Amino acid sequence: MIEVSGLSKRYGAVQALRDVSFKVESGQIVGFLGANGAGKTTTMDIICGCIGADSGSARIAGYDIMEQPLEAKRRLGYLPDVAPLHGEMRVADYVSFAARLHKVPSTRVQQQVTETLERLSLGDVRNRLIGNLSKGYRQRVAFAQAIVHNPEVLVLDEPTEGLDPNQILHVRELIRSLAGQHTIILSSHILSEVQNTCDQIVIIHNGEVVQQGSVAELAGQLQAVRTYRLRVAQNVDQLIESLSTMGHVLSPRVVNSDSCELEFGFSKEANEQLLDDIARMVINGGYGLRGLAAQTRSLEDVFFHITH
Amino acid sequence: MNAVFTIAWRDIRATFASPKGCAIFFFFLGFMGVFFYNFLHTFVELTQRAPMFGGEAPTLEQLLRALFYNLHFILILVIPAVTMSSFSEERRNQTIRLLQTSPITATQIVLGKFLASAAVLALALACSAVYPLFIKVFGNPDGSLILTSYLGIFLLMCAQLAFGLWVSSMTTNQFMAFLFTMFGLFLLLILNWLAPSVNSGGLMETVLKYVASTDHLDMFFKGMLTVSDVTYFVCFAALFLFFTNVVLDSQRWR
Numbered sequence: 001m002i003e004v005s006g007l008s009k010r011y012g013a014v015q016a017l018r019d020v021s022f023k024v025e026s027g028q029i030v031g032f033l034g035a036n037g038a039g040k041t042t043t044m045d046i047i048c049g050c051i052g053a054d055s056g057s058a059r060i061a062g063y064d065i066m067e068q069p070l071e072a073k074r075r076l077g078y079l080p081d082v083a084p085l086h087g088e089m090r091v092a093d094y095v096s097f098a099a100r101l102h103k104v105p106s107t108r109v110q111q112q113v114t115e116t117l118e119r120l121s122l123g124d125v126r127n128r129l130i131g132n133l134s135k136g137y138r139q140r141v142a143f144a145q146a147i148v149h150n151p152e153v154l155v156l157d158e159p160t161e162g163l164d165p166n167q168i169l170h171v172r173e174l175i176r177s178l179a180g181q182h183t184i185i186l187s188s189h190i191l192s193e194v195q196n197t198c199d200q201i202v203i204i205h206n207g208e209v210v211q212q213g214s215v216a217e218l219a220g221q222l223q224a225v226r227t228y229r230l231r232v233a234q235n236v237d238q239l240i241e242s243l244s245t246m247g248h249v250l251s252p253r254v255v256n257s258d259s260c261e262l263e264f265g266f267s268k269e270a271n272e273q274l275l276d277d278i279a280r281m282v283i284n285g286g287y288g289l290r291g292l293a294a295q296t297r298s299l300e301d302v303f304f305h306i307t308h
Numbered sequence: 309m310n311a312v313f314t315i316a317w318r319d320i321r322a323t324f325a326s327p328k329g330c331a332i333f334f335f336f337l338g339f340m341g342v343f344f345y346n347f348l349h350t351f352v353e354l355t356q357r358a359p360m361f362g363g364e365a366p367t368l369e370q371l372l373r374a375l376f377y378n379l380h381f382i383l384i385l386v387i388p389a390v391t392m393s394s395f396s397e398e399r400r401n402q403t404i405r406l407l408q409t410s411p412i413t414a415t416q417i418v419l420g421k422f423l424a425s426a427a428v429l430a431l432a433l434a435c436s437a438v439y440p441l442f443i444k445v446f447g448n449p450d451g452s453l454i455l456t457s458y459l460g461i462f463l464l465m466c467a468q469l470a471f472g473l474w475v476s477s478m479t480t481n482q483f484m485a486f487l488f489t490m491f492g493l494f495l496l497l498i499l500n501w502l503a504p505s506v507n508s509g510g511l512m513e514t515v516l517k518y519v520a521s522t523d524h525l526d527m528f529f530k531g532m533l534t535v536s537d538v539t540y541f542v543c544f545a546a547l548f549l550f551f552t553n554v555v556l557d558s559q560r561w562r
Contacts, residue, residue, distance in 0.1 A: 048409045052560050066560070073411040084406040088325040089318075100314045101410040145406065 001026040001183040002047065002153055006056035009042055009207075016042045017207045020056070024200070026152075029179050031194030032187040034204040040187040041081050043204070044157050047185070048078045060153050074103060077151035077182075081158050083142035087131025091122060094130055095144045102149035116148045120174070136167040143171070147178070154184045160193060172197055227265045227295040228275070229255065233288025236260045242281065248274055263295070311412040315420025316427065319394070323428050328389070336386050336432045343378045344439045347371055368449035372440060373529045376457045379436070380525065383465060384497060388489035390429060391472025392482045394421045395556075400480045414556040418473065418549055425469050433462060453531035460528025463541035464521060468493055470548035477555040496521045 002024040009017040017039045024030045034040045045051045047058045049065040049072065058065045063072040086094060096113045104112055117123050120140045125133060130141055139162070146154060159175070160168045175197050178184060188194050194201055201218055203211040211218065232239060236254055240262060243252040248270035255261040266274060275292075282289045323329040351371045358365035398404040407417050440454045471492060476485040499520035503513045517523060521544075524537045 048405075049560060050405055050408045069560075070411045070413070073409055076409060078405065078409040080402060080405045082402040082405075084401070084403040086318075086322065086401075086403055088322055093321075097314065097318050098406060098410075101311060101406065101412060103311075103411055106310075 001028075001061055002030075002185060003059040004043070004047060004056070005058075007043065007046055007053045007058065008055045009039075009046065009051075009053050015207055017046075017053070020204065020207070020209050022202045022209060022212055024183055024185060026183055027180050028200055029175065029184045029186060029198045030200040030202060031198035032185055032202050032204065033189070033191065033194050034187070035189055038189075038204045039207040040189075040204060041157055042207075044078070044080075044155050044185070044187060048076060048155055049073060050080075075152040077102075077146035077149065077154045079142055079146040079154075079156045079159055081161070083138055084145070085130050085138055085142060087129065089130055090127055091130060091133075091141055091144075092117065092126040094141065095148050098145040099148045102151075104149050112148055112150070116144045119147075120144050121170075136163050139163060139167070139171070143174070147182075150181075152183060154178065154182045156184065156186045158187055158189070160188070160190070168193070226270075227263060229261060229263050229291070229293050229295055230278070230282070230289075231259065231261045231291035232282060233260060233290055235285075235287055236262055239282070239285070239287050242285070243278070246274075246278070249278075260290070311410075311416045312420045312423060315407070315412075315417060316423035319421060319424030320427055323390075323424070328393075329428065332386060332389055332428070333432055333435065335389075336382060337435055339382050339385075340375075340379070340436050340439060343382075344375060344442075347374050347378075368443055368447045369453055372443060372449055372453060372457065375439060376461060376529050377525075379461055380464065380497065380522070383461075383468060384490060384493045386429070386432070387465070387468040387472050387493060388486040390425045391469055391476050391489060392485040393476070394425060394473055395477040395552075396479050396482050396485045400482075408559070414553050414560075417556060418552045421473055422466075422469060422549060425473070426466055429465050429469065430462065433458065433465065450531055453529070456528045456531050456533055459533070460525050460537070463528075463538065463545075464525060467521070467541045467544035467548070470545040470552070471496075474548045474552045474555065477552045493521075 004023070005021045007017050007020040008015075020039070020043055022030075032040055032043070042051070046053045047060070047065065049069050052066065060072040061075045063075070065072045086097075089097070092113055095116060096109050099109045099112055100106070117126050120143055122137070122140055122144060125137055130138060133141065139159070143159065146156070156175070160171050163171065172193065175184065175186065186194070186198060195215060198215060200214050201212065202209055230239075236257060240252050240254060243249050243262075243264055248267045250265035250267055252262060252264035255263050279289065279292060282292075323332075348371070351366055355365045357363075395404070398407070437454075437458065440449075440457075443449055444451060444454065472485075472489040475489045475492065476482075479485050479488075497520070499516050500522040503516035503520070506516060507513045518540075524540045527534045527537050
């Protein structure tokens with residue numbers, strides 16, 4: 001449904017995007033994850049045809065956004081990072097303006113606007129000026145603008161940015177409810193958000209795609225690299241040395257030298273037996289075993305790992 | 309075409325939803341009223357004095373012409389105020405993205421914006437007709453002169469709006485848009501007087517004088533419609549609308 005291949009973009013001396021490629025199947029929700037300044041908004045702007053790429057292409061439902069912009073944009077709803085709201089307009093007027101711009105037949109504009117406002121619980125404020133609304137309402141009005149024409153593809157740039165926890169839950173539910181009928185790309189720098197709502201994740205860092213796959217796959221990768229935390233009574237440095245010489249033990253390092261804590265990882269090939277060997281070594285070597293625990297890791301760690 | 313009207317209608321409503329619309333009408337009609345009063349006063353004085361000193365009394369057509377030439381000056385202040393926000397504000401607020409991601413062409417956006425500002429000013433012009441009509445009711449001027457003058461002013465206004473839109477499309481700062489539009493239009497007005505000092509009697513003088521907006525209004529104000537003058541204003545407007553279109557379209561591939 002969305003096909004992005006080889007996007008590159010340069011702003012003067014800054015290389016904003018470098019060969020970004022990914023694919024989104026119909027009906028999926030894809031999380032586009034990256035730190036601030038990683039190139040998320042640039043990618044989304046290119047996908048939606050706001051700015052051009054130096055090289056590469058983006059296709060929406062088979063239509064190239066540069067070659068056949070009208071066909072592509074007809075199937076597209078975009079919620080930019082800065083909500084494109086006209087403060088002097090009333091909510092219903094604004095949403096119907098967006099509907100008309102997106103070629104909703106004039107006989108159906110009224111009905112679709114009402115439905116969209118109901119869906120986003122904006123019915124109460126439909127006659128209020130957008131400029132007088134609170135941030136949460138404004139965000140929902142911007143959302144209404146993106147979905148009023150029932151687009152096949154929905155591009156959401158940080159949809160929960162600046163909302164309070166209740167509103168975030170509400171927006172998440174909304175995105176979930178849109179899944180299936182719409183193909184959605186959602187950008188965020190908050191992992192939990194992506195983890196909870198998305199089927200697929202694309203991680204972007206410094207303008208490059210560093211990781212992509214389903215949430216389960218990424219979680220599997222995490223399991224592949226198991227880490228453990230070990231606390232002993234004394235001689236940490238010596239223990240590190242002997243750990244380094246063992247096979248399948250990855251990057252042992254001191255976490256806290258005062259409390260004699262250290263951390264190490266297991267390679268994929270290692271089996272659980274290795275843990276026994278290490279425990280035995282600690283006890284027999286007179287280091288004094290104080291604690292040994294498996295580290296549970298979340299997506300945050302992968303993200304941190306990949307982007308540092 | 310529908311999209312053009314959708315954009316134009318939103319812009320017209322936005323103009324009148326803010327104090328800007330009222331301010332434009334206030335200053336436009338206010339200035340015009342001041343000038344009208346002044347000119348009428350002078351006119352009456354000269355008419356009364358003429359028999360005493362044996363000179364010729366001024367005609368009503370001269371009074372109207374003075375009024376219309378002054379409109380040109382007022383427009384130089386009003387046009388930038390109307391066009392300055394059309395693109396620069398949308399770009400600053402990022403609302404332009406709504407237009408950019410809609411299935412419409414850059415040409416439709418430009419035409420929509422142009423139509424909106426032309427409609428607002430056409431309404432102001434229509435209101436200003438109260439002054440010439442006043443003369444028409446109480447005097448006996450050439451009626452067709454009023455009509456052709458208004459047509460001339462309307463064409464001039466369209467050309468100036470196109471220029472203003474072009475300037476506005478290139479900046480995100482409304483004040484800069486205002487300033488550059490005003491100076492550009494002012495230059496266009498005085499080009500006529502500058503031309504001889506640039507290249508007296510040469511080709512350059514002819515070209516500059518042709519480009520200047522002033523001379524092209526003379527015929528309209530004398531009650532005559534000439535193809536060359538109409539062509540000048542239409543081409544001027546079309547050229548700058550085309551430039552605006554290029555600026556807007558270039559944002560997609562820049």
